[in-house]
Amino acid sequence: MRLDDIRRSSNIEDRRNGGGGGLGGGGGPRLPLRGGGGLAMVVIVLLVVFFGGGDTMGTLMSILGASSGPSSQPGGFQAEPTPPKGLDKQASSSVGEAETADRVAAVLGSTEDYWTAHFAKNGATYTPATLVLFDNQTSSPCGTASASTGPFYCPGDKKIYLDMSFFEEMDRGLGAKGDFAQAYVIAHEVAHHVQDVTGILPKANRAMRQQGQRKGADSIAVRIELQADCYAGLWAGQSNITAALEPGDIEEALGAASAVGDDRLQKRAQGFAVPDSFTHGTSAQRMAWFKKGLENGNMRGCDTFSARDL
Numbered sequence: 001m002r003l004d005d006i007r008r009s010s011n012i013e014d015r016r017n018g019g020g021g022g023l024g025g026g027g028g029p030r031l032p033l034r035g036g037g038g039l040a041m042v043v044i045v046l047l048v049v050f051f052g053g054g055d056t057m058g059t060l061m062s063i064l065g066a067s068s069g070p071s072s073q074p075g076g077f078q079a080e081p082t083p084p085k086g087l088d089k090q091a092s093s094s095v096g097e098a099e100t101a102d103r104v105a106a107v108l109g110s111t112e113d114y115w116t117a118h119f120a121k122n123g124a125t126y127t128p129a130t131l132v133l134f135d136n137q138t139s140s141p142c143g144t145a146s147a148s149t150g151p152f153y154c155p156g157d158k159k160i161y162l163d164m165s166f167f168e169e170m171d172r173g174l175g176a177k178g179d180f181a182q183a184y185v186i187a188h189e190v191a192h193h194v195q196d197v198t199g200i201l202p203k204a205n206r207a208m209r210q211q212g213q214r215k216g217a218d219s220i221a222v223r224i225e226l227q228a229d230c231y232a233g234l235w236a237g238q239s240n241i242t243a244a245l246e247p248g249d250i251e252e253a254l255g256a257a258s259a260v261g262d263d264r265l266q267k268r269a270q271g272f273a274v275p276d277s278f279t280h281g282t283s284a285q286r287m288a289w290f291k292k293g294l295e296n297g298n299m300r301g302c303d304t305f306s307a308r309d310l
Helices: 056-064 084-123 164-175 179-197 199-213 219-239 240-245 249-259 262-269 282-295
Strands: 012-014 130-131 137-140 143-146 152-154 160-162
Touching: 012 056, 012 084, 084 179, 084 199, 084 240, 130 179, 137 160, 143 199, 152 179, 160 219, 164 179, 164 249, 179 219, 179 249, 219 240, 219 249, 219 282, 249 282
Parallel strands: 012 130, 130 160
Antiparallel strands: 137 143, 152 160
16 A cells, blocks of 8 residues: 555554553454443454454354364464564564554544545534554453454444554464555454444344344344445545555455455364354455445445345
């Protein structure tokens, strides 16, 4: 991506080199903590790809219906960082982190410009989410955000939480490479914020509570995630980011969408897929809905809830 002409968002809260605390973990759109403690049930179950290892391996295997195992097993997606040796590598790492932070600010700014204009066309006002950059861990109304939880959107404070080291894990663990693959991650989380402020996310949560169905190939959870992929496609095809794209960028986003399909992740973790435990859709579905938003450019076309076939 060539981002020189893209506005950088100021809606970034930088908690790097800071502290944080809390209990629990897990990524994706999550409910705020309630009552006396404990991490509340995931609203749309977490984006499985955004696991970085540690205790999240147990969470992943419980979602898949299998026994948990050490994070070194397939599906743990645990990074294997190599400590920097010498000042040159430390300086290089610092420069790389600054470049990634600048890219995050540019992508977030582009999503804000797109959704602000889209809402205005429909007589509404878009209030952007704040993106929290942190390292190691920090607290949120939805529980602790840590390197192992991966990026997630928290409706409790309408903030997106991101440890940028996740991008390295995504590259190494899933082969989802490239700067536009990273942009897809941010746009998907922003899409959950759009679903929240338009009332879709709260309505979906109420429906899941009533139906008691949080998993399955045709579940509400899958439909909400595929809609977020479609919204990310809308942004990729209609925003000012289109002028910044270079050959191969769209393929990077499609590769990332494919990498996080339930079928692919489950086969990686346990050798076979269990559709009854799906929470995000297959690789083919995630790519298809991203492309639908990208090519059709119509928000009504992202209505996964009315779609007979996903």
